Amino acid sequence: MPDVISLGVGEPDFDTPPQVVEAGIAALRAGRTHYTSNYGTLELRRELAAHLERRYGVGYDPATEIVITVGASEAVAVACAAIIDPGDEVLLHDPSYVAYVPGIVFAGGVPVHIPTRHEDAWELDPAAVEAAITPRTKALFLGYPCNPTGAVLDPARLRALAEIAERHDLLVISDEIYDRLVYGGRRHEAFSALPGMRDRTILLGGFSKAYAMTGWRVGWACAPRDLLEGILKIHQYEIMSAPTIAQDAALAALRTAEPDVERMVAEYDRRRRTFTEGLRRIGLPVADPLGAFYAFPRVSGTGLTSETFAERLLFEQQVAVVPGDAFGPSGAGHVRCSLATSHAKLVTALERIERFLGSLG
Secondary structure (H helix, E strand, O other): OOOOEEOOOOOOOOOOOHHHHHHHHHHHHOOOOOOOOOOOOHHHHHHHHHHHHHHHOOOOOOOOOEEEEOHHHHHHHHHHHHHOOOOOEEEEEEOOOOOHHHHHHHOOOEEEEEEOOHHHOOOOOHHHHHHOOOOOEEEEEEOOOOOOOOOOOOHHHHHHHHHHHHHOOOEEEEEOOOOOOEOOOOOOOOHHHOOOOHHHEEEEEEOOOOOOOHHHOOEEEEOOHHHHHHHHHHHHHHOOOOOHHHHHHHHHHHHHOHHHHHHHHHHHHHHHHHHHHHHHHOOOOOOOOOEOOEEOOEOHHHOOOHHHHHHHHHHHHOEEOEEHHHHOHHHOOEEEEEOOOOHHHHHHHHHHHHHHHHHOO
């Protein structure tokens, strides 16, 4: 379809920083085209351990507590497979990223949706989490900053969730792939850095979002040695090791790309402010997205379902968005708009959405 502005895919529109690309090319030319350790290159694990210690004050042994994965997507899958037994319940905020529920189900687990609300800026309510715990509850799955809502948990809620996990002896899988993309004066805290949480948390992350490296497929899982051993067993039989040249590029990203990350984050923030202000101006309520690069406006006031709204907007005004209920039942009546496109295209998209709303009367 010609002339479509896509606000659909959650992929940075920036290119990978050039010095990171060059590191990958240099690895190819140096013949670094063979397997690495199942854990990943020790050099990358050491650099990542130093990075997490420096930013979040949480320490991991690079030799035994970090595994490099094929993107954070593989990290989600192997973390679920390693800790979930058939019939285990896993508490999960709703809406959430589309791969979380399948990861739980493929491992034999039972996802238990904890609804979040537009009115609460999509933050997870600790009381609702505690109320959902049963004798079969094994783990709490968190994905904050949140795809699709852009929600960020405030420090008080983080600590309340940590206390619940400790009180009920729950494991925690915390996917923090958007950790660098936070705005409005917020600062990300790693869940495993909270008091008492390191020994019960599997911390997941990757290079795709902050470093614009989606196609390189490099992520990680960090966990205490006993948990990581189980993760590694699944990783080594399913994958063997993450791509070697991509690991070398990721190492260069950690060492050299901080200015690039800061530049991209500043631009995402500019887009975020323009787009959310524009949505409110044209009559679509939206909670402030304080993380990631999405807006999740409410469209139920138009009288259309999320799916109908998205389909008609695409065919009538050539703007692509994702129906909110694709991310869970609580997303009904909303759509996800990715801000990973140019500022100019976002402005044009707002004009088209306004025309579409006008056509609805």
